[in-house]
Amino acid sequence: MEYDFREIEAKWQKRWREEGTYKVTEEKGKPKFYVLDMFPYPSGAGLHVGHPLGYIASDIYSRYKRQKGFNVLHPMGYDAFGLPAEQYAIQTGQHPEKTTTDNINRYRQQLDKIGFSFDWSREIRTCDRGYYKWTQWAFEKMFGHYYDNAAGKAEPIEKLIKRFEERGTEGLDAACTQQLRFTAGEWRDMDAHAKERTLENYRLAFRAATMVNWCAELGTVLANDEVKDGLSVRGGYPVEQRLMQQWLLRVTAYAERLLEGLDTLQWSESLKEIQRNWIGKSTGAQMFFPIEGHDDKKLEIFTTRADTVFGVTFMVMAPEHAWAREIASPEQLPAVEEYISQSKKRSERERMADTKRVSGVFTGAYCLNPFNGTRIPIYLSDYVLAGYGTGAIMAVPAHDSRDWAFARHFNLPIIPVVAGGDLDVSSYDAKEGKMINSEFLDGLDVKEAIPAMLEEVERRGIGAKKVNYRLRDAIFSRQRYWGEPFPVYYVDGIPHLVPEDKLPLELPPIDNFGPTADGEPPLARVEGWHTAEGYPYELSTMPGFAGSSAYYLRYMDPHNDKALVSRQANEYWRNVDLYVGGIEHATGHLIYSRFWNKFLYDLGYVCEAEPFKKLVNQGMIQGRSSFVYRIKNTDTFVSASLKEEYDTQEIHVDVNIVRNDILDIEAFRAWRDEFKNSEFILEDGKYVCGWAVEKMSKSMFNVVNPDNIIERYGADTLRVYEMFLGPLEQSKPWDTNGIDGVHKFLRKFWRLYFAADGTLLADDSEASPEALKTLHKTIKKVSEDIENFSFNTSVSAFMICVNELGDAACRSRKVLEPLVALICPFAPHIAEEIWEALGMKGSACDAPFPVFDPKYLVEESFEYPVSFNGKMRFKKRLSLSASQEEAERELLADPATQRYLDGKEPKKIVFVKGKIINIVH
């Protein structure tokens, strides 16, 4: 009986489904382990072989942990709201709900064939009303809270209102959009609109008019992480800056905690670094520079280099700065107006595109250096951003390259205050060297001068130490249909929440998905999109990241209609022990869900401050495209290594009709009509294709579908091969060449247990020491590899194991039984089948994972290398019990040693761990 993977895999997948093998419940006293994959967005194209890579790795780890005795939560679901389904709906008129359901069904079929140990009873879909109820609920909680910096946590907005009534803003330290100052009396005098506007300055979910990334083509705004190089990530359409009233989440309130929390996480350094850069903390000072002729105004700036204040030769304000017109001198005002309107016209994209161009205008106004009273001219320039710091800087051209370029362009003085560098060539930006021209700082090192100056700034009352973050609040509304509706209605323009017991506010059906004629979001088309009293609901919907921000919590308790997650379930499962997914979510989902979790943590709904303890980023699977070379203007194709002799054109060819770079010529002729009369110039009777690594996509004809692989080789082969391909975290091209090796390995594995006629070979004979050694060597290696996510090397270890046991004709159950349990995480179907054939109890996936016993690896003698002057010459076998002196004596007596020493005396013999390694002579 040969290894019939088709029958075996169908049989076990059916049994797992029917018996609910992978269903888990909370079990007090049994240690839990939560393994999560980033759930997929079910696109219309289905899965290609790259998608399951991370799922296979996490499945191996889940199965391993399960065999190690853990209660493993390993769920799966779908991130089902989002733009592509809606774009498709606009093009075809098909309702996103239908296409999404179709796609999900297709995904599920594909996933099921791979043999995952998901507990599907916990499946969630972000577009289900029972799910998005809790997305809306969390939003309402954010609306109802503000962030108290003094308390270091979110607090109910009622507390803030009470405070305003009693003391106004006095002593308030809260996260906000703008620093406001008002008294209790002023608060009481505000009308309802003013009060709400004031509260929205503090709410964690709030409305504000902000510059947003507007994508006209998609008809919606996008978050910063949804835009790349001025184009939308989805679709690649141009994005422009626009001032719009939007809902936002005050993510910045948590900037410091998001940063600090990183130190507690087992994430890759590179990913943590990406998040640190995105949060962009910088420590420095805010300082006030008096403006000449405006006694009531001091120009506020932020700097990280307070030490260079004696090198300030001009000031720069962003063109959008509130005082830009006010301080301009009458002579300069027209030029200032002109510059402001010009830079308004330039989009963010243009500003990004020519960062080298220097532009600006003198305002005619002057500041006074608060340290030495020097008059400093104030300029406007768009290299200063309105949205960061205070929108104004002190310029130190000697030590900042942008200030240097500006000074050169406008012929402004450049005063060095740190020794070093050649200021005729460039500025000297390094934070090292001795201070000069700086009065009391002279002679100090920069590293000493910075803190000394900060002290001095505070002592003289010129400013204060200040921390700035680059992180921005997340824009939370999308002018689209296929997303969570905001549970918000407006009374006289003031937002009110849909009562919690009325949630969810369901997404109404619709049949035209485009924006309305006057540019309103699609929900404006819905008749009756208002409360019973007739108050209109919010028209925009929530962005894609809303539904994915707390989904890991919902898996803990997916059917609960009283809470997002019950306290009991949350306290058992706590947080995700292992999260596997792509690095592309570094500045999106992985920031938002940490924020979301910390917010719920502050409110006491969850018991862990961080959602994902350990995170592994699987690499991207790229495509490996194949090419044929057509001689221009002919139907003749020339084999790859001969192509230089002709004038050829490179054409992508479907990788599925190429094997080991050899083209299937008949299949090629049949592939497309235009190739049916092709002629070929061969080499060695074969047509060899060229190849290149490219993104896996239909247009490159390099998409490989897992269903085809499974059909031909089986799911176990696919699983093992995907792991064998290389290190999990590394990006690599998919190359179906080589899969035969893995498939051959599984067949060899099968033949360890079954003769050609299907009879079981395993018997009760004693295991040979060699076989036991092989087994335990493999257990050791595989266990260590799984813990280190080094699955490719464990596959190699299995291959060596099978080769050795095959050569030794090992039949002992003492070796063959543990081996099944060992391979089960990788190839569960074949393992179950053999487990059953061996007559073992229960299921292989519940079998205890074999434990390594070092006693089987103990040897009496050891082979070690002998090198001379570091050059390896021969190997020698030595008794392990020998002392170093004995070993040395025996080594020197060896004729081979004498030969290499060639009569010379050894100067030194180097021993490491009792082994002789090197003889120096």
Next chain:
RNA sequence: GCGGAUGUGGUGUAAUUGGUAGCCACGCCAGACUUAGGAUCUGGUGGCGCAAGCCGUGGGGGUUCGAGUCCCUUCAUCCGCACCA
């Protein structure tokens, strides 16, 4: 510009963490078998050389008895941020 990662045979990769470079596979070569296959099995396969041997981990330098691994420098590729003061 700043930050991070990577660089090893024809290909994917491995290397006991400073100790025999190339494990395990793919491919290729030779052979066996055969109901001729996209089958199976055996042997070989880093380069140069008939050989002893020499050379080899992007390049150059260093530390060390010994370097793919550590340090300096340089080049290339990929990723993230980007006028963030």
